Amino acid sequence: MNTEIQDKTGAGKPSNFIKNIIDEDIKNGKNDGRVHTRFPPEPNGYLHIGHAKSICLNFGLAADYNGLANLRFDDTNPVKEEDEYVKSIIEDVKWLGFDWQDRLYFASDYFDKMYEYAVELINKGLAYVEDLNAEEIREYRGSLKNPGKESPSRGRSIAENLDLFKRMRDGEFPDGAKVLRAKIDMASPNMNMRDPVMYRILHASHHRTSDKWPIYPMYDWAHGLEDSIEGITHSICTLEFEDHRPLYNWFLANLDGAHHPQQIEFARLNLSYTVMSKRKLLQLVIERFVSGWDDPRMPTLAGMRRRGIPPAAIRDFCDRIGVAKADSMVDRAMLDSCVREDLNKNARRVMVVLDPVKVIITNYPEGKVENLTAENNPEDENAGSRMVPFSREIFIEREDFLEEAPKKFFRMVPGREVRLKHAYYVKCTDFVKDKNGEITEIHCEYDPATKGGWSDDGRKVKGTLHWVSAQHAVDVEVRLYDHLFTKENPDDARDTADFKEYLNPESLITLPNCKAEPGLRESTPGDSFQFLRKGYFCSDLKDFTAEKPVFNRIVAMRDTWKKLDQK
RNA sequence: UGGGGCGUCGCCAAGUUGGCAAGGCACAGGAUUUUGGUUCCUGCAUUCGGAGGUUCGAGUCCUCCCGCCUCAGCCA
Numbered sequence: 001m002n003t004e005i006q007d008k009t010g011a012g013k014p015s016n017f018i019k020n021i022i023d024e025d026i027k028n029g030k031n032d033g034r035v036h037t038r039f040p041p042e043p044n045g046y047l048h049i050g051h052a053k054s055i056c057l058n059f060g061l062a063a064d065y066n067g068l069a070n071l072r073f074d075d076t077n078p079v080k081e082e083d084e085y086v087k088s089i090i091e092d093v094k095w096l097g098f099d100w101q102d103r104l105y106f107a108s109d110y111f112d113k114m115y116e117y118a119v120e121l122i123n124k125g126l127a128y129v130e131d132l133n134a135e136e137i138r139e140y141r142g143s144l145k146n147p148g149k150e151s152p153s154r155g156r157s158i159a160e161n162l163d164l165f166k167r168m169r170d171g172e173f174p175d176g177a178k179v180l181r182a183k184i185d186m187a188s189p190n191m192n193m194r195d196p197v198m199y200r201i202l203h204a205s206h207h208r209t210s211d212k213w214p215i216y217p218m219y220d221w222a223h224g225l226e227d228s229i230e231g232i233t234h235s236i237c238t239l240e241f242e243d244h245r246p247l248y249n250w251f252l253a254n255l256d257g258a259h260h261p262q263q264i265e266f267a268r269l270n271l272s273y274t275v276m277s278k279r280k281l282l283q284l285v286i287e288r289f290v291s292g293w294d295d296p297r298m299p300t301l302a303g304m305r306r307r308g309i310p311p312a313a314i315r316d317f318c319d320r321i322g323v324a325k326a327d328s329m330v331d332r333a334m335l336d337s338c339v340r341e342d343l344n345k346n347a348r349r350v351m352v353v354l355d356p357v358k359v360i361i362t363n364y365p366e367g368k369v370e371n372l373t374a375e376n377n378p379e380d381e382n383a384g385s386r387m388v389p390f391s392r393e394i395f396i397e398r399e400d401f402l403e404e405a406p407k408k409f410f411r412m413v414p415g416r417e418v419r420l421k422h423a424y425y426v427k428c429t430d431f432v433k434d435k436n437g438e439i440t441e442i443h444c445e446y447d448p449a450t451k452g453g454w455s456d457d458g459r460k461v462k463g464t465l466h467w468v469s470a471q472h473a474v475d476v477e478v479r480l481y482d483h484l485f486t487k488e489n490p491d492d493a494r495d496t497a498d499f500k501e502y503l504n505p506e507s508l509i510t511l512p513n514c515k516a517e518p519g520l521r522e523s524t525p526g527d528s529f530q531f532l533r534k535g536y537f538c539s540d541l542k543d544f545t546a547e548k549p550v551f552n553r554i555v556a557m558r559d560t561w562k563k564l565d566q567k
Numbered sequence: 568u569g570g571g572g573c574g575u576c577g578c579c580a581a582g583u584u585g586g587c588a589a590g591g592c593a594c595a596g597g598a599u600u601u602u603g604g605u606u607c608c609u610g611c612a613u614u615c616g617g618a619g620g621u622u623c624g625a626g627u628c629c630u631c632c633c634g635c636c637u638c639a640g641c642c643a
Contacts, residue, residue, distance in 0.1 A: 014581060014590070023583090042643055077642065134641050141639055145569045148639090179641050189570040191639050200641035219643045243571055243638050265572085267636095272578080320591055322580050324573095327636055331578045334592050344605060379605065410603075419601060453601045464601050533602050561603040 016323040018057070018264055022065060022234060025262075031233040035067030038105075038232050039093065040074045040223070043085035043207070045278045046293045047092040048300045049314065049335075050269040056318035057266070058236055059098040070230055071100040075108050076222045078206035086207070092301040097311050107217075107226050108208045114217050114225050115169065117255055118180060118198060122161045126254055127198060128154055129164040130179045137179075140186070141194050147187035148194045154183060168201055171214040175201050182221075184250065192247045196220055224248045224261070232261040238268040239325065269321065270329040273483035274299045275490050275499060289503055290484075294542075296552050297484045297507050307481065308528045308538025308554035309335075313342040329489060336555050343528060343536040343554065348376045348383060351421065351466040352516040352531040352551075354478055356395035358470060359442045361426060364392040369469075372452065374422040377530075388517050390423050393470040395515045397533075400465050401442055403431065408564060410462035412442070418463040421532060425450040425461055466532040473515035476549040478537065480509040514551075521546050528554065 026033050037058040041051065062069035071093060075081050093100075121127040130153045132140065142148030156164075168178055180199040188194055198221040203214050217225075227235045235248075242265045252260040270276060275284075276299060284290050284298070293300050296307035304314065317338040321330050351374075370390045377383035400411040412418050417427045430443040449455065453464070487502040520539075523529070528538040535556040543550040 015583090016581085020583070040643095044643080074643070080642070130641090137641075138639070143569085143639060147569090176641065191570080194639085197641055202641085216641095218641075223643085239572070240637060241643090245571090267573085320579075322591095324580070326573055326580090328579060331592065334579070337592060340604090349602075349604095375601095378600095378602085408603090421601060423601095461601085463603085466602075530602085530604080533604070535604095557602080557604050559603075564603080 014319075014322060017325065018061065018234070018236065018266065018323055019064070021262075021264060022061065025233075026065070034231075034233050035062060035065035036069070036231055036233045037062050037067065037236060038070040038072050038227065038230060040072045040107075040226070041089050042074045042077070042080070043082060043089060044077075044080040045085060045282070046300045046302055047089055048276060048281070048298075049271060049304065049317075050276045050299075051092075052096060052301060052314050053269040053318050053321070053323075054236070054238075055093055055096055055098060056315055057323055059100075060319075061234070061236075067233075068103065069098070069100060070103040070105055070232070072105040072226060072230065073107065074219070074223065074226065075106055075206070075208065076217050076219065078202065078204040078216065081207055083207045088302065092305075095301065095305060095311055097315060103230075105226075105230060106208055107222055108206060110222075110226060110229055111209060111213055111217070113229060114222060117225060117258075118165065118217075118221075119162065120255060121182065121198075121251075122165060122180075123158060124254065125158055125183065127180055127182050128156050128161050129168065130181045130195075130197075133176060137197075141191065142186070144191070150186050151181075151195070154195070165199075168199065168215050169213075171203065173201055175203055177201060180215075182247075182251070184247075190243055190246055192220065192244050193250070196247060220244055220247050221251060224252050224263075225258075227261040228252055228255075228259045231259055235261045235263045237263060237265055239265050239327075241265055265325070266323050267325055267327055270327075270489075270491075271299060271335065272329055272332045272488045273485050273490075273504075274332070275485070277491075280499060283500075284484075287500075289500065296479070296481050306541050306552070308526075308536070308552055309339055310342045310346070310528070313338040316342065332483065339555050340536070340558070343530065345379050346377075347528050347530045347536055349374075349378070349532050350517060350520060350529045351388065351468055352476065352478070352514055352520070352534065352537075353395045353397055353466065353468050353473075354511055354514050354531075354534060355398040356468075356473075356513070356515045357398045357401065357439055357442060359394050359396050359426075359444055359467070361392050361394070361444050361446050362429065363445045366392055368392065369472075370451075372422050386519060388422060389469045389472040390420075391469045391471055394420070394467045395470055395473060396420075396442075396465050396467050398439070400463075401428070401431070401439060403439070408561075411465060412444075412463065416463075417447075417459075417461050418465055419450075419453050419461045420467050421464050422453055423451075423467065424448070424453065425455060425459075466534075468515045468517050470515075472518050474518055474521050474549065476514045476516045476520065476551060478511040478514045478551050478553065479540070480511065480553045482507050482509075516549065520551075521549055523549070530557075533557065 039058045059069040179197045181195045184193045186194045199215045202216050245263045294302035294306045371387040374388045375385045405413040414428045424446040426444040426446045432441040484507050485502045486504045490499040490502040523539045525541045525544045536554040537551040540550040
């Protein structure tokens with residue numbers, strides 16, 4: 001394999017086309033071998049896992065090449081942006097595990113400089129003030145197949161343009177009255193080059209510059225300047241900006257002495273069984289299909305944090321999916337796999353019965369309580385152990401008992417011996433049903449010689465069950481989360497009405513009466529556990545209290561029995 | 568017969584100057600196991616959207632064709 005590249009870019013991470021470009025740049029001494037990237041969110045919404053891909057890419061590249069990565073807010077549109085989003089984005093990027101040190105920047109910090117640059121273009125005869133209104137500009141722009149035509153304003157003198165632009169800046173004109181446009185080519189096959197708008201008039205208060213500016217720069221004009229000013233070497237963005245690259249380059253090439261970063265585009269992330277567009281996510285929140293931006297089913301970083309997904313698992317996921325230019329849809333199972341891998345290593349094991357049925361161990365002394373040793377994590381010898389109380393009456397999982405069982409079922413069945421994890425071997429001797437045929441009570445006998453769950457005589461038991469002592473059990477609520485949508489790609493709803501038709505009615509199942517071992521009452525919100533044999537869960541960041549403990553299922557265990565059973 | 572991209576296993580994805588198809592997820596077997604979890608083995612593209620061509624040799628070069636994504640905000 002290409003061990004050379006891997007050694008060079010470190011960490012044994014797979015190569016990708018961006019690293020190849022950077023390797024080449026370094027070989028050629030471009031940018032003096034510097035690598036400087038940036039993550040440039042607009043503070044107008046919450047970050048989601050798609051942004052995480054970009055964050056991991058930009059900060060990861062900087063780390064791999066001993067470079068730097070900035071966090072920069074692209075706040076050029078005051079009517080959409082709010083400080084609240086700045087805060088949440090900062091929180092999310094930190095949570096993901098990245099550090100921009102003192103390099104937190106705002107596009108709005110460069111407004112003065114951008115204005116000067118605009119004047120420079122006007123002076124070069126490369127920009128002009130437009131009188132046409134928005135609708136007229138659209139008409140003049142032409143269509144995909146037909147060239148546009150030049151605006152009457154295009155012929156204005158430099159002096160007049162300078163004057164008008166100054167007056168735009170001074171607030172003399174109402175919103176929409178004029179714009180500043182670059183003078184490029186109205187017949188270009190690339191629509192972005194048909195005299196794109198650089199500045200629009202917006203008498204709006206900005207979250208940082210307040211009322212200082214009545215004009216605001218457009219993305220295409222502003223973004224390259226931001227990159228240039230910060231000395232960015234590789235400006236990484238998503239595929240839809242590919243068509244903007246010629247414009248990005250045109251602006252920078254026409255400004256004297258401006259540092260000129262290289263724009264590189266990659267394919268944005270699509271994840272199966274969810275949607276990623278801000279508009280659709282917003283709709284789910286507003287129409288109450290989810291409880292908020294941090295609903296554990298949301299693909300937002302806030303939602304994933306509340307779900308209990310470790311940031312390290314998201315970083316691992318972003319490494320595994322790679323970076324390329326082909327549109328793709330990553331299987332949610334890939335993320336689940338990363339989550340399980342992390343949690344298997346790190347989550348303390350604990351016993352919780354989700355759907356309890358009572359078991360009475362008829363030959364166990366009434367009133368007796370034993371404290372049994374239970375290891376906290378077989379994957380981590382430093383995790384230690386805890387004591388779990390055992391008594392005559394316990395709860396087990398309803399689905400772990402079958403009156404008549406198929407051959408491959410090796411849980412509790414009348415007459416068969418099974419092991420209670422960390423406790424004893426027990427054998428079912430009897431059971432009680434109510435008039436609906438539902439099991440209400442199971443009777444067992446235990447073997448006192450098997451304390452701890454071992455037998456000296458080499459006797460084999462195939463099944464091991466988790467349990468909770470009835471008198472010591474803590475009542476907890478458990479929320480089982482599943483895919484938000486039933487369809488792999490809810491976005492291709494073109495044939496039918498709308499993506500919300502594919503919402504999964506079982507994406508949240510609340511179990512209000514679960515039985516947990518006593519220690520769980522003391523958990524800190526956000527703690528994650530493996531509920532033995534059931535999956536990984538975390539105490540809910542918002543709703544968990546010692547009085548009413550609430551746990552979220554992060555992801556279920558892999559379950560080969562379920563697969564077998566369904567066949 | 569507008570422009571710009573992309574097409575390698577069910578899903579991601581590597582494949583640097585042509586040298587004879589990495590890896591992960593998923594799936595299927597088996598071993599180990601006080602979690603039907605973990606771990607560990609094993610299997611899983613004679614083939615790279617298709618058809619031609621160049622070459623001793625092509626996923627990599629050439630030609631044509633097919634399919635998908637994307638662009639007409641004073642959004643980013």
